[in-house]
Amino acid sequence: MHLGATLRLLRVDAGVSLRDMARRIGVSSAYLSRVEHGLDAPPTAERLAAIARELDVPPALLMDVAQRVSPYVAGYLEDVPGAGTLFLEIARRRLAGAQLAKVRAFLDAEFPVRAGRDDGPVPPLAPLLAPERVVVRLSCTGWDDVLDVVAGRLGAALPGTDAVHLVEELRRRDAESSCAVGGGVAVPHAVLPGAVPVAALVTLAKPLKVDTPDGQPLRLVVATVDGGRCSARLVRLAHVARLAAHGLAERLLDARQPREVLSVLEELESLR
Numbered sequence: 001m002h003l004g005a006t007l008r009l010l011r012v013d014a015g016v017s018l019r020d021m022a023r024r025i026g027v028s029s030a031y032l033s034r035v036e037h038g039l040d041a042p043p044t045a046e047r048l049a050a051i052a053r054e055l056d057v058p059p060a061l062l063m064d065v066a067q068r069v070s071p072y073v074a075g076y077l078e079d080v081p082g083a084g085t086l087f088l089e090i091a092r093r094r095l096a097g098a099q100l101a102k103v104r105a106f107l108d109a110e111f112p113v114r115a116g117r118d119d120g121p122v123p124p125l126a127p128l129l130a131p132e133r134v135v136v137r138l139s140c141t142g143w144d145d146v147l148d149v150v151a152g153r154l155g156a157a158l159p160g161t162d163a164v165h166l167v168e169e170l171r172r173r174d175a176e177s178s179c180a181v182g183g184g185v186a187v188p189h190a191v192l193p194g195a196v197p198v199a200a201l202v203t204l205a206k207p208l209k210v211d212t213p214d215g216q217p218l219r220l221v222v223a224t225v226d227g228g229r230c231s232a233r234l235v236r237l238a239h240v241a242r243l244a245a246h247g248l249a250e251r252l253l254d255a256r257q258p259r260e261v262l263s264v265l266e267e268l269e270s271l272r
Contacts, residue, residue: 002182002213003066006241008036009187010055010234012177025050038213042066056231058122061238065245101270122239123232124269126262128199128224133157134258137205143218146202147171147188150223153200158192158225166190170223180212184219185244187237195227197236201261203252220249243268 011021018036022029025047034040043051045068052059077084095103133153140146147170155163169190173179180186184207200223207217222240226233240248248268255261 002038003042003062004036004038005178005213006065006181006238007051007062009177009179009181009241010057010238011036013173013189013237014055014230014234016054021051021054024054042068055234057235057238061122061235061242064242065238067245098267101267104270122235124266125199125222125236125240125243126266126269128197129201129262129265130157131258131262133198133200134261135200135202136255136258136261138202139205140208143208143210146204146208146221147223150188150200150202150221154190154198154223154225157198158195161192161195166192166225178211178213180210180218181241181244182212182214182216183244183247184212184216184249185240186210186212186218186221187224187240188221189224189226189233189237191226191228191233193228195225197224197226197232199224201265203249203255203261220244220252 011018016024018033019029022032025032027047031040035043042048045063048062048066048068049059052062090100090103133156135149135153138146138149140149147167151163151166151170155161155166169192170188173190174188179188202221202223204219204221207219209217212218224233224236224240226236243265246268248265251264251268252261255264
């Protein structure tokens, strides 16, 4: 997974320059640029947490994109060694997503916690979708075709929205910073002041060969429109990147109906 692409996408979307972000977290702009372009190893957990704070997104999201164990989890295992045995038992039983969701529901009911900003729940993507905004196995010849399709679906959910203007906004933001986050996933997004958050999802019949940070062809597009609240928008983008890091495109390869896509997505998000 290409963490750097997600960091750059979030930074640019937040309107923070490379030099300013580097200054805020105490590194050189040259180093941060190399991280964003995948030329250096991902930052330490402490630096990832610092970046997350500057962007006002939960650090756990960036840890997941980096496929790293959160320092919170590592610290808990050190303080409560017996918890490792429980993790081992879950692995031995090879619990599937639906079964893990039941375990999560039990924990929420029996041992509720007051979530803080760092570990609180992230608003899921599934409620922003609807069957009519899920296109399965789209046949297309290029990226522009994909943008036209998602703009049409998103525009239909936003009365009074000009689809042509929406496509232009999607293209403009992609030009500022590529919306390809790796794992075969791209997250084109647009800001329309006053719009309610809405999303569209497209799986491709054949992988699309476009420029991606990890070299994987594009197989899945998750497009969003937001009304302009910066923090919520960034959290949503980071969340989709996290799903991509955990194999979202692969999980949706065999889906043939929109309802199947939504079911898989809801299962994945029930564990996040």
